[in-house]
Amino acid sequence: MDCWTLLELPDDADERSIKRSYAKRLKTTRPDEDAEGFQRLREAYERALQLARWREEETDDCSPEPVASALPADNLQAWSGLVEMSPSLAPMPTVAVAPPPAQALLKGLTLENLPQRWPEAQAQQCAQDFQNLLLEHCCNHPEQRAPLVEWAVQHLEWLTPWQSLSMSDAQQRSLVGALLGYYRQTLKDQLQANQERAFLAQLTHYSEQLWLQIFDHRLQWQSTVLMLLNEQQWSVPLFERVCQVFGWDEQRGAIPEPAWVWQHLVQRCQQETFYQDLQNKLQQEHSWAPEVLAAQLLAKPLSPRQQRNLTRGFTQNEWQACQELAQTLTWRFPQLIERLPQSDVFYWRKFMPQPSTIEETWVRTWAGIGLAFTLFFIQERQDPPLLAAAMAAFCGWLAAVLGLLALTAWNALALRLLDLDLWLSERLIPKALRRPPDPRLLRHGVPFLALMALFASLLGLLGMLAYLGFTLIGALHHKRVDHVSETFRLKHPWLSVLHWSNFSPWQSVFLLLMVGVIRACQVFYPAFPLTRLIPG
Incomplete structure (x- = not known):
């Protein structure tokens, strides 16, 4: 067709x-x-x-040139005689030519008198000339272009297929650019003044104009509004209403261009929705939901004492809600962290109970104390190695059970001293030793000193140095032996406990070295204070 x-x-x-x-x-x-x-x-x-x-164009090129009709010879002679015989004529006086009506109407034209000039042009039968001159005036006077073109598109159907005047592509682009810039500035002023209701009304009025129903013009208009929203602040309901005005819907694939600006606006909308939901949770002061408590801990200004009181009754559900909220803020909405009272969204971890499994802690403590008792019995009682190991296993088991009972009581007491513990830990523990899980001076320092005193009483100064060095290597050296697989852990729980997972490889080397040094000193130099604290 x-x-x-x-x-x-x-x-x-x-x-x-x-x-x-x-x-x-x-x-x-x-x-x-x-x-x-x-x-x-x-x-x-x-x-x-x-x-x-x-x-x-072909018609204009083929039109014949006008040819003057030949005058008769007798007429030429008559005219030549008349010219020769007549006296010299006086010059004709100059008569001022009046300007065309359309040009006169355009003189001193402004937006205020344009509505009166147009009916006059129609009454004087020069409407078409008036429009042509108005177009030329708009192109030559940029300071008046936008308001005059806005009036023309409303009353004269400019920039539409049914306009009555012809304009070049360059003129059309100039008028469209000026008018869209004028619309954009008006909407920008309303957004900056936080007049969202007026913004929506003006946007709807602009979008319903006939010239913006043209496909190319409408695409350009949508891109203009999209870039304006990307540069200004707005609320989520406003963005949703703008999407309704233009029919933007990501699920149907109706998204404006450029696509990267649209994705950025959608991200901002999700961010503002998330922040508004966070603020709503702060108003729910009598709610005990884990999500509400996590929001209050991260987004509400609290003193250290208020933070401790809030987290005192936290269970695994509340800590998990805090973890999810902190990760969402870190990875999805990092710009929201600037609005929170705490720049470190993981600060709450210092209030968490230290993650540890009773089974692994008990067995490893038993193994360490049993090794110390074995070396002690070999030196003091001169027992055979097997007998010393059997006695050491029993004594180590008993010491580990009593130590864990004492540790449980101490942890309950340390929670009451949490404020003092955190204050001392921040000021006395070096930054090099502060790695997850965060060490605390009182909660971890007191059990550490108790174990170091036990090893010193059994093996003297070398036993104390062995325990101290083993612990410091684990704190300073970050490389670790791989974890035991979950399948192996379930099938062989006791063997998984004895696996060196979460230990540094240098810890095993240091431990073997110190065992050899201690045994050598027991044989060749069994004196105070290397292998015993009591002289004699």
Whole structure:
């Protein structure tokens, strides 16, 4: 189907007829309802305009030049005689030529008197000349261009296919750019003044204008609004209403261009929605939901004592809610951290009970104390190694059980001293030793000193140094032996306890070295204070 059949026009239709036919069919073939039909209509319209302009150019090139009719010879002679015989004529006086009516109406034109000048141009039968001169005036006076063009698109149907004047592509781009810039500035002022209701009303009014129903103009207008929203602050309901005005819907694939700006706005919308939900949870002071308590811990200004009181009754559910909220803020909405009272969203970890499994702690403590008792019995009682190991196993088991009972009581007491513990830990523990789980001076320092005193009483100064060095290597050296697989842990729980997971490889080397040094000193130099604290 050719362009003339689709537009229902004859082959010799002029440019004005083509534009009127296109505008008539544009009302029934909308781009958002029938994209393929609109594309065919648009191609037919552009092809018909091209053919009409070619036909007009060929007609102008082939028009004959006007030729003066030859005068008769006798008339020439009569005229020549008259010229020779007549005296010299006096010069004619100069008469001022009045300007055309349209030009006179355009003199001193402003936006205030334009509504009165246009009816006068129609009454004086110079409406078309007035529009042409108005177009030229808009192009030559940028300071008046935007408001004059806005009036023209509303009353004279400028920038639409059914406008009555012809304008070049450069003129059309200039007028469209000026008008969109004028609209953008108006909407920007309303956003900066936080007048969102007026912004939506003005945006709806602009978007319903006829010239913005043209597909190309509407795309340019949507991109302008999209960039404006990317630069300004707004609320989530406002963004949702703007999407309704333009029909933006990511699920249906109706998203504006540029796509990266749209994705950024969607991210901002999700961020503001998340922050508003966070603020709503802060108002629920009598709720004990884990999500509400986590929001209050991270987003509410609290003193250290209030933080400790809030986390005192936390269970695994509350700590998990804090972890999820902190991770969401860190990875999805990092810009929201600037609005929170705490820049470190993981600060609450210092209030958590230290993660440890009773089984692993008990068995490893038993193994360490049993090794010390073994070396002690070999030196003091001169027992055979097997007998010393058996006695050491029993004594180590008893010491480990009593030590864990004492540690449980101490942990309960340390919670009451948490404020003092945190204050001392921040000031006395070096930063090099502060690695997860965060060490605390009182809670971890007192059991550490108790174990170091036990090893010193059994093996003297070397036993104390062995325990101290083993612990410091684990704190300073970050490389660890791989974890035991979960399948192996379930099938062989006792063997998994004895595995060196979470230990540094240098710890095993140091331990073997110190055992050899201690045994050598017991054999060759069994004196105070290397292997015993009591002289004799």
